[in-house]
Every structure is written in C-alpha cells, then in structure tokens.
Amino acid sequence: MTRFTTRSALVFALALVTLPASRAAADPPTQKLLHTIGALGASSIYSIYVQIGLLGDAYAAKAYEADKAGEIAKEAANMAKQLAKTFNELEKSGVDKDDQKSCKEMAGILNDLEREASALERYIRTKSKEDAAEFDRARKTAWPKIKTLLGIK
Numbered sequence: 001m002t003r004f005t006t007r008s009a010l011v012f013a014l015a016l017v018t019l020p021a022s023r024a025a026a027d028p029p030t031q032k033l034l035h036t037i038g039a040l041g042a043s044s045i046y047s048i049y050v051q052i053g054l055l056g057d058a059y060a061a062k063a064y065e066a067d068k069a070g071e072i073a074k075e076a077a078n079m080a081k082q083l084a085k086t087f088n089e090l091e092k093s094g095v096d097k098d099d100q101k102s103c104k105e106m107a108g109i110l111n112d113l114e115r116e117a118s119a120l121e122r123y124i125r126t127k128s129k130e131d132a133a134e135f136d137r138a139r140k141t142a143w144p145k146i147k148t149l150l151g152i153k
Contacts, residue, residue, distance in 0.1 A: 034099060037090070041106050042150055044083055045113065049146055052076050052117050056135065059124060066124050073121035077114045084110035109149060112142040 055076070059069040084107040091103035116138035123131035146152070 034095070038102060041083070041087065044079075045106065045109050045146060046150060048076055048080050048083075048110075048113050048117075049142060052113065052120060053139070056120055059120075070121050070124045073117050073124060077117035077121065080110045080114040080117060084108075084114065105145075105149060109142060109145045112138060112145065116142055 055069060055072050058064050087103045087107040087110065091100045091107065095103070116135060119131055119135035119138050123135055
C-alpha cells in the first residue's frame with residue numbers, strides 16, 4: 001500500500017482549497033484555515049480507511065475478540081459519519097465553489113467509509129456472507145476515490 005506522506009498532504013492541501021487571488025489576499029487567515037482543514041480531512045480519510053482495513057485483518061487473525069473489534073468498527077463508522085457531517089456543513093457555509101466541490105467529495109468518501117465500517121461491524125456480529133460481501137464492496141468503492149483525492153498512483 002502506498003504511504004500518505006507529508007509531501008502528499010501538502011500537495012493535496014494546496015490543490016484542495018484554491019481561493020481567488022482577491023479573497024486570498026484579503027483574508028489570509030481564512031485561506032490558511034481552509035488549507036489546514038483540507039489537509040486534516042485528507043489525512044483523516046486515509047487514516048480511517050487504514051484503520052478499518054487493519055481492524056478487519058486483525059479480527060480475521062483472531063487478534064481481537066468480537067466484542068472489542070465490533071466496538072472499534074462502530075467507533076470508526078461514527079468518526080466517518082461525524083466528519084462527513086462537518087464537511088457537509090462547511091460546504092453550505094458560504095465557501096467558494098471549488099471549496100464546496102472539495103467538501104462534497106470528502107463527505108462522499110467519508111460516507112463510503114461509514115458504510116465500510118458498519119458492514120465490518122455487522123459481519124463481526126453475524127458472520128454472514130452478505131455482510132462480508134458488503135464490506136468488500138464498500139472497501140473497493142472507497143479506495144479508488146481516496147487514491148484520486150490524495151493523488152496516489
């Protein structure tokens with residue numbers, strides 16, 4: 001798996017939140033805050049994706065009991081859900097069109113991650129093939145979007 005580097009975060013943050021020159025010149029703190037939000041959001045998306053995958057692997061290897069693994073999966077789903085909600089709110093807060101697009105993209109990926117973590121939690125509880133398949137589908141849906149967002153080849 002390709003590692004998310006500081007350079008990748010910087011490139012992403014700069015590309016994520018591009019403000020018109022007049023707005024950037026008039027309000028540098030806002031520009032800096034939006035760049036920081038973008039970088040932290042990208043890092044969180046990658047981290048949540050990795051956390052869910054590692055949890056699934058650890059559970060399969062019997063490194064976690066079902067109760068603990070299920071609890072962690074629920075926490076990952078909740079983190080993704082709350083972060084998606086935050087990006088949806090930021091999208092509607094009056095940021096420019098480019099920032100709205102970025103917020104919408106990130107919220108969409110976070111919704112995919114919530115579905116992935118929820119499917120893993122259900123699989124841990126039920127051991128059903130359907131839940132395992134849903135986990136796999138969600139994972140395969142999220143990763144290409146994350147790669148595009150972060151510029152991972």
